[in-house]
Amino acid sequence: MIEAIRLTGEAALRVLARLGRATLFISQVIAGLPMLLRRFSLVVTQLYEVGVLSIAIIVISALAVGMVLSLQMFYTLRDFGSEQILGQVVALSLVRELGPVLAGLLFAGRAGSALTAEIGLMKATEQLSSMEMMAVDPIKRVVAPRFLAGVLSMPLLAAMFSAVGILGGYLVGVGLLGVDSGAFWSLMQANVDFYDDILNGILKSVVFGIIITWIAVFEGYDAKPTAEGVSRATMRTVVHSAFAVLAFDFILTALMFGGR
Amino acid sequence: MSSDSILTIKNLQFSYGARIIADGMDIDIERGKITTIMGPSGTGKTTLLRMIGGQVRPHAGEVRYEGKNIPDLNKDALLAARKSMGLLFQASALFTGLSVFDNVAFPIREHTQLSEQMVSHLVLSKLEAVGLRGAAELMPGELSGGMARRVALARAIALDPRLMMYDEPFVGQDPITMSVITRLIKLLNDSLGMTSIIVSHDVHDAMAISDFVYLIAEGKVIASGTPEELRQSESPWARQFLRAEPDGPVSFQYPATDYQTDLFASVE
Ligand SMILES: Nc1ncnc2c1ncn2[C@@H]1O[C@H](COP(=O)(O)OP(=O)(O)OP(=O)(O)O)[C@@H](O)[C@H]1O
Numbered sequence: 001m002i003e004a005i006r007l008t009g010e011a012a013l014r015v016l017a018r019l020g021r022a023t024l025f026i027s028q029v030i031a032g033l034p035m036l037l038r039r040f041s042l043v044v045t046q047l048y049e050v051g052v053l054s055i056a057i058i059v060i061s062a063l064a065v066g067m068v069l070s071l072q073m074f075y076t077l078r079d080f081g082s083e084q085i086l087g088q089v090v091a092l093s094l095v096r097e098l099g100p101v102l103a104g105l106l107f108a109g110r111a112g113s114a115l116t117a118e119i120g121l122m123k124a125t126e127q128l129s130s131m132e133m134m135a136v137d138p139i140k141r142v143v144a145p146r147f148l149a150g151v152l153s154m155p156l157l158a159a160m161f162s163a164v165g166i167l168g169g170y171l172v173g174v175g176l177l178g179v180d181s182g183a184f185w186s187l188m189q190a191n192v193d194f195y196d197d198i199l200n201g202i203l204k205s206v207v208f209g210i211i212i213t214w215i216a217v218f219e220g221y222d223a224k225p226t227a228e229g230v231s232r233a234t235m236r237t238v239v240h241s242a243f244a245v246l247a248f249d250f251i252l253t254a255l256m257f258g259g260r
Numbered sequence: 261m262s263s264d265s266i267l268t269i270k271n272l273q274f275s276y277g278a279r280i281i282a283d284g285m286d287i288d289i290e291r292g293k294i295t296t297i298m299g300p301s302g303t304g305k306t307t308l309l310r311m312i313g314g315q316v317r318p319h320a321g322e323v324r325y326e327g328k329n330i331p332d333l334n335k336d337a338l339l340a341a342r343k344s345m346g347l348l349f350q351a352s353a354l355f356t357g358l359s360v361f362d363n364v365a366f367p368i369r370e371h372t373q374l375s376e377q378m379v380s381h382l383v384l385s386k387l388e389a390v391g392l393r394g395a396a397e398l399m400p401g402e403l404s405g406g407m408a409r410r411v412a413l414a415r416a417i418a419l420d421p422r423l424m425m426y427d428e429p430f431v432g433q434d435p436i437t438m439s440v441i442t443r444l445i446k447l448l449n450d451s452l453g454m455t456s457i458i459v460s461h462d463v464h465d466a467m468a469i470s471d472f473v474y475l476i477a478e479g480k481v482i483a484s485g486t487p488e489e490l491r492q493s494e495s496p497w498a499r500q501f502l503r504a505e506p507d508g509p510v511s512f513q514y515p516a517t518d519y520q521t522d523l524f525a526s527v528e
């Protein structure tokens with residue numbers, strides 16, 4: 001019994017210590033951001049690695065999700081004779097919820113894991129250490145541009161997810177199932193609010209972007225410098241970001257849409 | 261202690277848990293000379309270099325580099341001190357995402373405002389010195405282990421450091437490149453006025469170009485002197501190490517409990 005309490009306490013302390021390290025780490029990363037203005041090419045390279053290379057998986061998944069969503073909604077709505085609002089329903093689900101959340105989960109799997117593995121391997125092969133010895137701060141030179149690129153990419157990818165998803169919904173709803181094209185778009189336009197829906201969705205994706213990229217770069221930097229350590233860190237990035245996205249989604253949704 | 265030393269280590273104390281790395285170590289590196297630090301594998305030679313570079317903090321003692329005590333420096337002062345140091349890592353530690361050329365150019369681009377033409381000129385001359393100018397466009401993954409170390413060497417000397425530290429520079433080199441590297445270390449040291457510290461277990465090559473040698477084991481300096489003095493030395497430590505005898509005061513085993521005890525413990 002006492003042993004169990006001791007172990008729980010130890011685990012709790014470990015978690016707290018890690019949180020402390022992660023906070024200290026992110027403050028160092030943020031301190032390194034102003035220097036990137038002078039060397040924006042570092043960020044551009046990472047925008048390509050982190051953002052552009054994630055576009056394929058985002059577009060394909062969004063198309064599939066939009067099409068299935070449209071199909072499911074159509075059959076339910078038709079029972080109530082209100083299939084004209086299909087466009088609005090698809091758009092609202094995507095913009096408020098599915099766009100940011102699914103893009104976040106995919107982003108964690110595609111870009112987050114790659115970031116952790118890359119930084120972790122650089123640590124394991126002493127690239128970070130040798131950079132330090134060359135009087136270059138790896139947090140500023142390696143981590144900060146990747147962090148900024150991740151934070152900038154995520155909202156754009158989420159927006160892309162929603163847009164392509166709506167397109168997928170249109171293809172199935174209007175093209176396949178015969179919903180009126182005019183109704184699809186005009187009801188969507190009339191009932192999707194810029195502030196309440198779109199802006200809140202963007203806000204979610206910004207929060208997710210910060211959290212996922214933070215987890216990814218921290219896990220890489222904090223990884224045990226061995227092959228096993230890097231693989232565990234990569235796994236933790238995906239699992240922790242997924243949980244974080246879902247948890248924050250619930251909190252943000254409650255805050256944004258709960259007060260009405 | 262000589263009056264013109266670039267680095268003075270005094271009463272250095274450090275351990276990883278129970279593993280003692282330095283236990284009152286005193287080392288003095290004279291400016292302009294080549295000093296070799298030898299010791300059995302796992303005594304903490306690499307860790308010692310990391311303490312000189314300020315990456316590992318000693319538990320006690322001084323590491324005085326050009327008059328400044330490295331463990332006392334703040335972040336900016338430490339970075340400034342490191343700009344005048346070069347460290348060739350035991351594992352080459354090349355940046356895998358950058359070509360050979362860009363690896364060598366990295367410190368130059370980070371710390372100077374030179375034009376690309378000047379950078380290219382400098383990089384190619386450093387690569388020429390290690391015999392790899394032709395490999396400039398290769399990626400690190402396309403190099404052999406020995407080539408990678410030479411590229412790392414070119415990168416470490418890119419900014420002409422005043423203190424150059426080599427961690428096992430001879431490992432993985434064939435006899436020809438080995439003698440090229442030996443000559444290069446000597447040439448850099450003498451023509452550019454560098455000070456060199458070589459960490460090695462390779463007794464012969466290191467001794468051939470060294471002005472002074474420290475033998476360390478179990479956290480202490482166990483013998484020191486010019487190569488000639490050490491060869492003449494009657495100290496059992498020095499004799500065992502220089503003649504590569506398996507038995508003697510230097511233990512080849514990582515500290516462990518008694519072998520018999522272990523054997524019987526696993527039977528239980
Ligand atoms: N980060 C670390 N944590 C714990 N112990 C470590 C760590 N790094 C090194 N050690 C231990 O410190 C000792 C010295 O390591 P170091 O790499 O300095 O040895 P070395 O003299 O350079 O050996 P070699 O000649 O084989 O390169 C080793 O026994 C190693 O187990």
Ligand SMILES: [Mg+2]
Nearest residue numbers: 305306350427
């Ligand atoms: Mg070593």
